[in-house]
Amino acid sequence: AQKVTQAQTEISVVEKEDVTLDCVYETRDTTYYLFWYKQPPSGELVFLIRRNSFDEQNEISGRYSWNFQKSTSSFNFTITASQVVDSAVYFCALSEGGGTSYGKLTFGQGTILTVHP
Amino acid sequence: EAGVAQSPRYKIIEKRQSVAFWCNPISGHATLYWYQQILGQGPKLLIQFQNNGVVDDSQLPKDRFSAERLKGVDSTLKIQPAKLEDSAVYLCASSLETQVPWTGYGYTFGSGTRLTVV
Numbered sequence: 001a002q003k004v005t006q007a008q009t010e011i012s013v014v015e016k017e018d019v020t021l022d023c024v025y026e027t028r029d030t031t032y033y034l035f036w037y038k039q040p041p042s043g044e045l046v047f048l049i050r051r052n053s054f055d056e057q058n059e060i061s062g063r064y065s066w067n068f069q070k071s072t073s074s075f076n077f078t079i080t081a082s083q084v085v086d087s088a089v090y091f092c093a094l095s096e097g098g099g100t101s102y103g104k105l106t107f108g109q110g111t112i113l114t115v116h117p
Numbered sequence: 118e119a120g121v122a123q124s125p126r127y128k129i130i131e132k133r134q135s136v137a138f139w140c141n142p143i144s145g146h147a148t149l150y151w152y153q154q155i156l157g158q159g160p161k162l163l164i165q166f167q168n169n170g171v172v173d174d175s176q177l178p179k180d181r182f183s184a185e186r187l188k189g190v191d192s193t194l195k196i197q198p199a200k201l202e203d204s205a206v207y208l209c210a211s212s213l214e215t216q217v218p219w220t221g222y223g224y225t226f227g228s229g230t231r232l233t234v235v
Contacts, residue, residue, distance in 0.1 A: 033221045045226040091159050107159025
């Protein structure tokens with residue numbers, strides 16, 4: 001069975017600090033996909049990134065970067081120079097790419113990020 | 118491109134009443150998902166449709182929850198009778214893909230329906 005663990009329940013930082021959100025996953029499949037979503041107070045899930053299990057290259061998008069390490073089953077998310085608008089709940093999710101589980105996203109518990117001015 | 122539409126946005130009902138939520142996926146998306154997100158938790162899949170057939174409903178509490186996707190487009194999720202623990206946000210998502218290998222491309226969530234059972 002697949003599982004996602006976000007050990008940090010809440011993180012509080014001051015604006016312009018860098019912050020890393022941890023994500024550890026478990027799966028028996030060799031083909032799988034990892035996601036990060038942002039959920040602002042309005043409630044919608046905003047897609048941030050999708051990464052497949054065969055692509056271990058780190059990715060950077062503006063102030064956001066992701067570190068994927070299969071050896072430790074981790075897919076961590078870093079926000080550089082955080083801003084108040086980054087305050088939200090962030091979810092890491094996993095989906096196996098084959099079998100009848102295709103498309104089923106298993107989410108972590110979420111990390112509440114609060115960025116203070 | 119229009120996103121996944123859900124209604125109503127909010128709903129407050131008393132326990133033991135019934136309630137229904139509606140979802141209209143992105144045009145052409147064959148696969149539709151309903152998730153339940155209880156406060157403080159990540160979303161959990163309730164049911165997955167491919168066109169108008171059920172792919173996975175193993176997590177759906179079938180004694181009180183039902184869902185249908187007539188004609189393979191819109192979907193309705195119903196709770197009857199509602200319990201206090203059903204208070205949650207119900208999210209609908211849709212995806213273009215219908216088979217493995219699945220890549221997750223274009224997987225899109227709606228804004229959700231926030232249900233409060235009192």
